[in-house]
Amino acid sequence: MSDRTYDPQEVEVRWQEYWEKNRTFVTDLDSAKRPFYNLMMFPYPSAEGLHVGNVFAFTGADIQGRYHRIKGFDVFEPIGFDAFGIHSENYALKMGIHPSRLVPSSVANFRRQMKRMGLMTDWTREVQTTDPAYYRWTQWIFTKLFEHGLAYRAKAPVNWCPACQTVLANEQVIAGNCERHPDTAVERREMEQWFFRITKYASKLLENLSWIDWSLTTKQAQAHWIGRSEGAEIDFALEGADGAVRVFTTRPDTLYGATYMVLAPEHPLVDRLVSRELRAEVDAYRTAAKAMREVERLDAGKQKTGVFIGAHAINPATGRPIPIWIADYVLLGYGTGAIMAVPAHDQRDYEFAQAFGLPIVPVIFPIGESLPEGAAFEGEGLLGNSGPFDGAPSQEARAKIVAYLATKGCAEAKVNYRLRDWCISRQRYWGPPIPVIYCDRCGVLAVPERDLPVLLPETDDFRPDASGVAPLARVSEFYHVACPKCGAPARRETDVSDNFLDSAWYFLRYTSTDRADVAWDRARTDRWLPVSLYIGGNEHAVLHLMYTRFLCMAFHEMGLTGFEEPFRRFRAHGLLIKEGAKMSKSRGNVVNPDAYVAEHGADTFRMYLMFLGPYEEGGDFRDQGIIGIRRFLDRAWRWVVEERPALPKGDLPRSARIRLHQGIAKVSADTESLQYNTAIAALMELLNVLREQSVADSESGEAFVRLLAPYAPHLAEELWAALGRSPSVFDAGWPDFDPALTLTDSVEIAVQVNGKLRETVRVERGSSQETVQAVAVARERVAAHMADKTLRKVFFVPDRLINLVVG
RNA sequence: GCCGGAGUGGUGAAACUGGCAGACACGCGGGACUCAAAAUCCCGUGGGGGCAACCUCGUGUGGGUUCAAAUCCCACCUCCGGCACCA
Numbered sequence: 001m002s003d004r005t006y007d008p009q010e011v012e013v014r015w016q017e018y019w020e021k022n023r024t025f026v027t028d029l030d031s032a033k034r035p036f037y038n039l040m041m042f043p044y045p046s047a048e049g050l051h052v053g054n055v056f057a058f059t060g061a062d063i064q065g066r067y068h069r070i071k072g073f074d075v076f077e078p079i080g081f082d083a084f085g086i087h088s089e090n091y092a093l094k095m096g097i098h099p100s101r102l103v104p105s106s107v108a109n110f111r112r113q114m115k116r117m118g119l120m121t122d123w124t125r126e127v128q129t130t131d132p133a134y135y136r137w138t139q140w141i142f143t144k145l146f147e148h149g150l151a152y153r154a155k156a157p158v159n160w161c162p163a164c165q166t167v168l169a170n171e172q173v174i175a176g177n178c179e180r181h182p183d184t185a186v187e188r189r190e191m192e193q194w195f196f197r198i199t200k201y202a203s204k205l206l207e208n209l210s211w212i213d214w215s216l217t218t219k220q221a222q223a224h225w226i227g228r229s230e231g232a233e234i235d236f237a238l239e240g241a242d243g244a245v246r247v248f249t250t251r252p253d254t255l256y257g258a259t260y261m262v263l264a265p266e267h268p269l270v271d272r273l274v275s276r277e278l279r280a281e282v283d284a285y286r287t288a289a290k291a292m293r294e295v296e297r298l299d300a301g302k303q304k305t306g307v308f309i310g311a312h313a314i315n316p317a318t319g320r321p322i323p324i325w326i327a328d329y330v331l332l333g334y335g336t337g338a339i340m341a342v343p344a345h346d347q348r349d350y351e352f353a354q355a356f357g358l359p360i361v362p363v364i365f366p367i368g369e370s371l372p373e374g375a376a377f378e379g380e381g382l383l384g385n386s387g388p389f390d391g392a393p394s395q396e397a398r399a400k401i402v403a404y405l406a407t408k409g410c411a412e413a414k415v416n417y418r419l420r421d422w423c424i425s426r427q428r429y430w431g432p433p434i435p436v437i438y439c440d441r442c443g444v445l446a447v448p449e450r451d452l453p454v455l456l457p458e459t460d461d462f463r464p465d466a467s468g469v470a471p472l473a474r475v476s477e478f479y480h481v482a483c484p485k486c487g488a489p490a491r492r493e494t495d496v497s498d499n500f501l502d503s504a505w506y507f508l509r510y511t512s513t514d515r516a517d518v519a520w521d522r523a524r525t526d527r528w529l530p531v532s533l534y535i536g537g538n539e540h541a542v543l544h545l546m547y548t549r550f551l552c553m554a555f556h557e558m559g560l561t562g563f564e565e566p567f568r569r570f571r572a573h574g575l576l577i578k579e580g581a582k583m584s585k586s587r588g589n590v591v592n593p594d595a596y597v598a599e600h601g602a603d604t605f606r607m608y609l610m611f612l613g614p615y616e617e618g619g620d621f622r623d624q625g626i627i628g629i630r631r632f633l634d635r636a637w638r639w640v641v642e643e644r645p646a647l648p649k650g651d652l653p654r655s656a657r658i659r660l661h662q663g664i665a666k667v668s669a670d671t672e673s674l675q676y677n678t679a680i681a682a683l684m685e686l687l688n689v690l691r692e693q694s695v696a697d698s699e700s701g702e703a704f705v706r707l708l709a710p711y712a713p714h715l716a717e718e719l720w721a722a723l724g725r726s727p728s729v730f731d732a733g734w735p736d737f738d739p740a741l742t743l744t745d746s747v748e749i750a751v752q753v754n755g756k757l758r759e760t761v762r763v764e765r766g767s768s769q770e771t772v773q774a775v776a777v778a779r780e781r782v783a784a785h786m787a788d789k790t791l792r793k794v795f796f797v798p799d800r801l802i803n804l805v806v807g
Numbered sequence: 808g809c810c811g812g813a814g815u816g817g818u819g820a821a822a823c824u825g826g827c828a829g830a831c832a833c834g835c836g837g838g839a840c841u842c843a844a845a846a847u848c849c850c851g852u853g854g855g856g857g858c859a860a861c862c863u864c865g866u867g868u869g870g871g872u873u874c875a876a877a878u879c880c881c882a883c884c885u886c887c888g889g890c891a892c893c894a
Contacts, residue, residue: 681831750827
């Protein structure tokens, strides 16, 4: 017996060197016959290094890559780093070191840790979003969108975080507070911003969800975010003035019950409509609403407030004038920024009408019950108080009323979306400058492709200030530029683009990192995309994944790619938490993998994370059971290296062979469907069975090692070599199983009497009810429970169960 | 409030399409080996009762459907994630 034992450090480093030297996981993108693009969400390389949450995410994705590789696919598994953005910038400000000097060491640390984890990454295709060779193309994408009318500049009320000193996307505002500063209320500011017209694709973004193979939860989150609602836009003519107020409603059937209107305080018509006597009051309300903290304004439970503006509009159905109010519960950014208020059938309008003594006219009457007291009736029923439409069912009346108004030119059916355009301007330093030049003569120009990249100037003066102007405005060599068209003095845009733009196209760049002349090589993207499988966290369900889909639709429309949807399959992994809480630096509960890898090795740590619970559900990280995985790998090593070679050669007994084939079937199916915890349990069971055998057969060793390979890649290579096979096990093919050998010859059948388990009997597979019943009733324990009772009925599930009902 | 997901031994968890609840591990108890320990191996391990064979209760709570429910239905509780005056 050898005195050597399994030494993961030695084994793992040796195989990592072997893979690197032999370019085992470097993919020839141009000759691949069976491309499998295995994508994982690239990390933000924080200075603290990789944490277990990253390792959990990467490992689950890497298992898919390795599994497909053994199955014979040409797997492309690239990685990159996304070090632009506010997170890096704030950290740099805190440390007083320029981000361009901090990022390389963070990246180097991440790279070291990731290599040590043994991912099958193709490191020849690494991208960094902060590299001018990359962001040149991020800027190019902006110019393409600009050319196609998908990028525009608008003054808009934006979310301003006083702590970040920058604009936030809606998605970055959590309950009215900043995503990065949970104690800081977001303010609203009017600013010139660059937007991408994602709303153009709202319907396509929604419709395609019906066929893309994504985790259901992710698709639901996207559908909700897009927020489609069907209704109508209706014009309410102004009384004693030209023009009309347009509203959006999902309930045109309630039009006869519209007894007043409400505009958002910021609505542009307010200024024109407000009466002289009420102007002071209205202005005071508008100022207050504007200054109000977003959290307060959006608090659904708060008392309704508002003011009458001294003007009236005509209800187009009743022909009667109704008062126009402003109130902060109506939002400028949704629908038309104005509503028709139907207090009888909308709870918010009801509360408002109650507070201000406005008339409440019911027009929908529930069938077979009466209207609720003290609340709006929001359900369906028959129309009343509705002139010619009285008696019509409310659902049918919607279209009828719209059609009737349409003939008078004051309504049209309309689909509204909650989705808003993507604001990409950031008044910060650490990002790709938006490639735009403002020339007094030529107007707003995109920087021509030949002048890209617009390099981010090196400056130590990059702290944002309350001016709201980006730090780049203070760098005069950058700010002043000659117009690319006429040569006259012109100015550069000084905002940088949103970090989400960097990460919205990185998977296209991976294929073409060797090409300095194009963003991506069309032949390669045609071969490799859409991505075969994308694995990542569901926290990106509506941000990253939505923006990415939008860009790909735009690229496809421009003829830049051959596909519309970037990810064939997307699977969301669960969140790894610690003691019931999300891991974060502020909580001080971030777990660093290095210590575990140093103690037990990467294989053990990988498998342990995967064994913790269902991959798609995540779980609570504890290191309690890690020793169980280590023991399992130790046993696997001993079995292959020491125990098995000492046994005489021979064939497995049939029962063991059946267990082997059942194991192959189970591990294959569970790996395929990301049920890694049960796949590992099956591997353990299989090893337990195989170690009980007293012969060394020719089949089980190689099968087991290959099943183990996606999970413990280093050890699998080592054991493959110990079996006398030449590397790499990842070129060896996935073991097949014989379906006939996955069924045992005999089965154990549960015998119940009146639904309670009393006995089990072992019979030949496929035994008839008569046979099983005969065996069962002959058993003493069964007979005892049936004594002096009559057999009423028998339920028989072949090969499983028999239930004898007596009474 | 709304939309998802979840609630099972001391712990992480497993359970096909409604068909033997607790696979696989951790931990714990006992034993073997050892001068001793570590490592390893073997046995046991949901609760209660019983010397035992066995009996009985048991998947968040309360009802229901069914020969049979962790699984389906109704009502509720708790936790996690997301959204939130969306007209």
